[in-house]
Amino acid sequence: MSPKNDETTSNPLSRKLQKVLSLKLDQDPDLIVALKGLSDVVSTNNLRTRRNLRGDFERRSVNLSVELCESFSHVNQLVEKLNTEITTMSESCRVMTTELATARTQMQGLLEKTSKIKRESASVEMKKEVITAFISRYHVSPQQAAVLKRSDDIDTEFFTVLDRVRTIHQDCKILLQTHQTTGLQIMENMAHLQEQAFQSLFKWTQNECRRLTSDIPEPSASLKQGFLMLLDRDTLIRASLSELAKVRRAVLLRMFINSLTRGGPGGTPKPIELSSHDPIRYGGDMLAWLHQTIASERDLLISFLPSKETVLTVLSEVSEGVSRTLKIRVEQIINNTDDCITLLQISNIIQFYLSTIKPFLSEEAPLITLISELNLQCRKQFNRHFALSISRLSDRNELPGLDLVPTSAFQEALHLLKIILNTHDVSVVPDVSPLASMSELLDVVIGPILTLSNMSACQLEPVDNAVYIINLVSCLYNVLAMYENTDKTLELLQHKIDEELETLTNLQYDHMIKTTSIPPTEMINTERLSVVASKLDQALLNSEVLWLHQCTRLSALRHRNAVWRGASEQFIKVYSTLIQSPSNEGILLKSADQISQLLK
Amino acid sequence: MAANPYNYSYIFKYIIIGDMGVGKSCLLHQFTEKKFMADCPHTIGVEFGTRIVEVSDQKIKLQIWDTAGQERFRAVTRSYYRGAAGALMVYDITRRSTYNHLSSWLTDARNLTNPNTVIFLIGNKSDLDAQRDVTREEAELFAEENGLIFLETSARTGENVEEAFLETARRIYQSIQDGSLELNAAESGVQHKPSPIKVGNEEGQPADRNCSC
Numbered sequence A: 001m002s003p004k005n006d007e008t009t010s011n012p013l014s015r016k017l018q019k020v021l022s023l024k025l026d027q028d029p030d031l032i033v034a035l036k037g038l039s040d041v042v043s044t045n046n047l048r049t050r051r052n053l054r055g056d057f058e059r060r061s062v063n064l065s066v067e068l069c070e071s072f073s074h075v076n077q078l079v080e081k082l083n084t085e086i087t088t089m090s091e092s093c094r095v096m097t098t099e100l101a102t103a104r105t106q107m108q109g110l111l112e113k114t115s116k117i118k119r120e121s122a123s124v125e126m127k128k129e130v131i132t133a134f135i136s137r138y139h140v141s142p143q144q145a146a147v148l149k150r151s152d153d154i155d156t157e158f159f160t161v162l163d164r165v166r167t168i169h170q171d172c173k174i175l176l177q178t179h180q181t182t183g184l185q186i187m188e189n190m191a192h193l194q195e196q197a198f199q200s201l202f203k204w205t206q207n208e209c210r211r212l213t214s215d216i217p218e219p220s221a222s223l224k225q226g227f228l229m230l231l232d233r234d235t236l237i238r239a240s241l242s243e244l245a246k247v248r249r250a251v252l253l254r255m256f257i258n259s260l261t262r263g264g265p266g267g268t269p270k271p272i273e274l275s276s277h278d279p280i281r282y283g284g285d286m287l288a289w290l291h292q293t294i295a296s297e298r299d300l301l302i303s304f305l306p307s308k309e310t311v312l313t314v315l316s317e318v319s320e321g322v323s324r325t326l327k328i329r330v331e332q333i334i335n336n337t338d339d340c341i342t343l344l345q346i347s348n349i350i351q352f353y354l355s356t357i358k359p360f361l362s363e364e365a366p367l368i369t370l371i372s373e374l375n376l377q378c379r380k381q382f383n384r385h386f387a388l389s390i391s392r393l394s395d396r397n398e399l400p401g402l403d404l405v406p407t408s409a410f411q412e413a414l415h416l417l418k419i420i421l422n423t424h425d426v427s428v429v430p431d432v433s434p435l436a437s438m439s440e441l442l443d444v445v446i447g448p449i450l451t452l453s454n455m456s457a458c459q460l461e462p463v464d465n466a467v468y469i470i471n472l473v474s475c476l477y478n479v480l481a482m483y484e485n486t487d488k489t490l491e492l493l494q495h496k497i498d499e500e501l502e503t504l505t506n507l508q509y510d511h512m513i514k515t516t517s518i519p520p521t522e523m524i525n526t527e528r529l530s531v532v533a534s535k536l537d538q539a540l541l542n543s544e545v546l547w548l549h550q551c552t553r554l555s556a557l558r559h560r561n562a563v564w565r566g567a568s569e570q571f572i573k574v575y576s577t578l579i580q581s582p583s584n585e586g587i588l589l590k591s592a593d594q595i596s597q598l599l600k
Numbered sequence B: 001m002a003a004n005p006y007n008y009s010y011i012f013k014y015i016i017i018g019d020m021g022v023g024k025s026c027l028l029h030q031f032t033e034k035k036f037m038a039d040c041p042h043t044i045g046v047e048f049g050t051r052i053v054e055v056s057d058q059k060i061k062l063q064i065w066d067t068a069g070q071e072r073f074r075a076v077t078r079s080y081y082r083g084a085a086g087a088l089m090v091y092d093i094t095r096r097s098t099y100n101h102l103s104s105w106l107t108d109a110r111n112l113t114n115p116n117t118v119i120f121l122i123g124n125k126s127d128l129d130a131q132r133d134v135t136r137e138e139a140e141l142f143a144e145e146n147g148l149i150f151l152e153t154s155a156r157t158g159e160n161v162e163e164a165f166l167e168t169a170r171r172i173y174q175s176i177q178d179g180s181l182e183l184n185a186a187e188s189g190v191q192h193k194p195s196p197i198k199v200g201n202e203e204g205q206p207a208d209r210n211c212s213c
Helices: A002-010 A012-022 A029-041 A047-138 A142-149 A156-178 A180-211 A223-230 A234-261 A279-304 A308-320 A323-336 A340-360 A366-395 A408-425 A434-457 A462-481 A487-516 A526-541 A549-553 A557-579 A592-599 B024-033 B071-080 B096-100 B102-112 B136-145 B161-178 B200-212
Strands: B010-018 B046-055 B058-067 B086-092 B118-124 B149-152 B190-192
Touching: A029 A047, A047 A156, A142 A156, A142 A180, A156 A180, A156 A223, A180 A223, A180 A234, A223 A234, A223 A279, A234 A279, A234 A308, A234 A323, A279 A308, A279 A323, A279 A340, A279 B046, A279 B058, A279 B071, A308 A366, A323 A340, A323 A366, A340 A366, A340 A408, A340 B071, A366 A408, A366 A434, A408 A434, A408 A462, A434 A462, A434 A487, A462 A487, A462 A549, A487 A526, A487 A557, A526 A592, A549 A557, A557 A592, B010 B024, B010 B102, B010 B161, B024 B046, B024 B058, B024 B086, B024 B118, B024 B161, B046 B071, B046 B161, B058 B071, B058 B161, B086 B096, B086 B102, B086 B161, B096 B102, B102 B118, B118 B136, B118 B161, B136 B149, B149 B161
Parallel strands: B010 B058, B010 B086, B086 B118, B118 B149
Antiparallel strands: B010 B190, B046 B058
8 A cells, every 4th residue: 555655645746636635625714704705796696797707806906905095094094193192292291290290309498398388387386385484474454554553443353463473473483583684674573563553552542541530431442451461561461450440439439429529310319428427327328329439430440441350359349439538427426426435336336347348458458557557546435435435434423332233323333335346246347356355445445344332432541342243243244244254354354353362361350350359379278268268158159249331231242252251260369379278278268160150 | 352241231239138148148159150159158338240231232331349248337338338239139938037127228329329229128038938937918009108119039040140130230321311311420320331432632631631640
């Protein structure tokens, strides 16, 4: 086979033929498509068409090419136009880019500026805040400053501003640590403003005070604050208070005189002076009026004065206004009264009001001093009139009767004393020291009474004198014993009684010796002893002869007993020595005990 | 600023009278402090208290003078009746003697006060009803006969205490409205405080005073 194969392959024709033969046309898709396409173009398969096919196709191809060419030229135009536009655009873009670049450069500067400004703004803002803070703390606006210059109308605003000025002044001390000049300057300004404000306030306060001329005035609502502020300025507050005191003093005096002379509206209540015939009522009404008015006045002052001390100062000064008027009237009462009981009652009333009014005023208030002086005067007048009453009694020169009981003059003195002690006992004085006040009274009244008793007794025989004085002093003692706080005087009286009792005991003893003729020791002899024995026997039978008859006039039994006992004891003592005497041999038969029994 | 201390338009003066131990000071204390004061000591002479009350929309300051009941203080206390706008006459419902003395107190009150003075009869200690010694009817009759207003009160419980003080104030205020009480003189026992109105010529007056002084 190989040679055959070689033959076939080597022969081109055969190869071609081979190739054609191997063509399978019906299976070639391209060919089928081509044929189908041909079918569309060539409707009839004939020679002519087959001959012209090529030309047809070429013609068609040319036509198509022409068509294509035309179409492309149009496209070409468009493309060219596009190109132009793109070029233009590109140009624009380039320009724009340049512009942008320029703008960017410019913007950069702007941005820098902006941020700089921003920073500046922030710092300015900060400064503003600081300044606002500073102003709010250290600045007083002209309007505010103007408020401080007003002295005609002061209200809460004034005090707010003044307060602010003071605060600023205070705060400047902080400022001084960092900003000395500013601080000093502001301080100076504030000090100036404050000074102005205080001057305005002072003027206003003075005017306000001068307005307070009605009985119960209506102080302005700011007055309290005004006074409170002025406390900072010693001279100003003192001047203001004294102005206030001056005004109210005049008001109080006017009211007092009205009450004294005119009374209430339409004459009710009646003028106080209408009761001037009744010294206790008159004096009491005046002082009670003062008490009540001072209490009301204090209420008023408390409502707007800043402190207790200022109220006290002003009230003391205000109340002094009525002093003269009161003094004249009370002195008149005292001088026109000659009854010592009434004087004591008046003194009690004065003392009562002294202690009632004192708590409202200061201790050294002139009115208080005056009232104490008036009381002293009244007491002096009482002392005088009491002594006068007693001396009037002693002028009667009344001698005690044989009964040796107190004379009627003394009884009257005692009666007077009782009334005085009763008056004192029911006195309205809130007594801090009842003991002292009673001793004070007794010191005054007991002396004259004792003098009275001594004077009437001094003209008597010693025995009568002793008995009489014991009786008088005992009476006095008994009266005083009924009252409290009289112990000291009672002791004194008891002492006096004891003294007189002793005297009387000695006298009684002397009498017993005399009656029984007992001789002095050195003269004892048998003869004399027998006289004694007989006299004693007689006396013991009738003991009355031994007894001083005046001793029975001793009003107190215990005094009688005491004298008798004392004298007897002494007598028995002497008797004892007698019976022991060598001369007594069977003369004095009774023992001392026996005598003692018989004398009882 | 604190409450204006001047915000009252009238001042009325009262006096409390009656026997010792009827509870005058306790009534005053109950009224001013709203508290009962046990073991209240005897009043020495006179004491006083104040309270601001409201009557017919008017603020009124009551200035009350409480007098000692002890006989020995009569000479002193009588001076305080002067110019009282109201007098509270107190007895103790458990002690007839204090009631029996009323006529003497009433005589004093009538003689020593103004005809317009409102006299209020108070039977105190109404809380001690078990120990009652004076009937309400009897006292009512007495009050009626003498033209007095009457209430029984208890300073211990506070019963009727406000009423007594306030009713007195109402009556006084009524007298002012009627025009039978003259105002603005310390002596009439009532004072009116005009509302603070600025008067134009006020400035001149103090200046004048200043010159004349």
